[in-house]
Amino acid sequence: xxxxxxxxxxxxxxxxxxxxxxxxxxxxxxxxxxxxxxxxxxxxxxxxxxxxxxxxxxxxxxxxxxxxxxxxxxxxxxxxxxxxxxxxxxxxxxxxxxxxxxxxxxxxxxxxxxxxxxxxxxxxxxxxxxxxxxxxxxxxxxxxxxxxxxxxx
Numbered sequence: 001x002x003x004x005x006x007x008x009x010x011x012x013x014x015x016x017x018x019x020x021x022x023x024x025x026x027x028x029x030x031x032x033x034x035x036x037x038x039x040x041x042x043x044x045x046x047x048x049x050x051x052x053x054x055x056x057x058x059x060x061x062x063x064x065x066x067x068x069x070x071x072x073x074x075x076x077x078x079x080x081x082x083x084x085x086x087x088x089x090x091x092x093x094x095x096x097x098x099x100x101x102x103x104x105x106x107x108x109x110x111x112x113x114x115x116x117x118x119x120x121x122x123x124x125x126x127x128x129x130x131x132x133x134x135x136x137x138x139x140x141x142x143x144x145x146x147x148x149x150x151x152x153x
Contacts, residue, residue: 003084007074007120014075015042015068021139027080033091034081034150040142041065042072050141054100057143059108065143066095066112073113073148074120081152090117090128091149098138098145106132113146 001009018039020026028035041049053062077084095110097103110132118126128149138145 003121015044017075017079018042026076032152036148038145038147039069039072041068051143052098053143054103062109063112066109069144069146070113070116088151088153089125093130093148095132096135096145098143099134106134
């Protein structure tokens with residue numbers, strides 16, 4: 001199966017590709033690499049999932065928020081690149097978790113996006129290197145922000 005076919009088989013709906021809220025590009029192609037700026041928790045109705053993990057939401061809600069960020073990233077890819085099949089592999093993911101100081105399971109939260117990418121591009125090409133870190137705050141009090149680098153075909 002191709003990445004586009006895998007995505008269709010998942011029967012997921014993409015939110016609208018988020019517009020920049022500052023002076024930056026949501027994505028940039030440089031040679032054979034696609035760089036995605038930090039994406040947030042944009043939902044289908046353009047609203048954001050809001051809250052701090054460990055205070056306003058639990059770890060499972062945080063993981064679902066990370067999956068929603070992954071969907072927003074896929075939306076940006078589709079809008080700007082046209083097809084998931086044009087992505088060879090995930091290279092690097094940086095996941096930032098808005099959480100309380102005592103929260104320590106950042107990697108589990110970011111798995112929400114990583115598992116989504118693995119389901120689209122397969123475990124060989126959909127899993128890259130990754131960092132998952134805690135933050136004292138994120139824009140608009142979103143629970144998760146993720147940026148990534150992909151290799152193009």
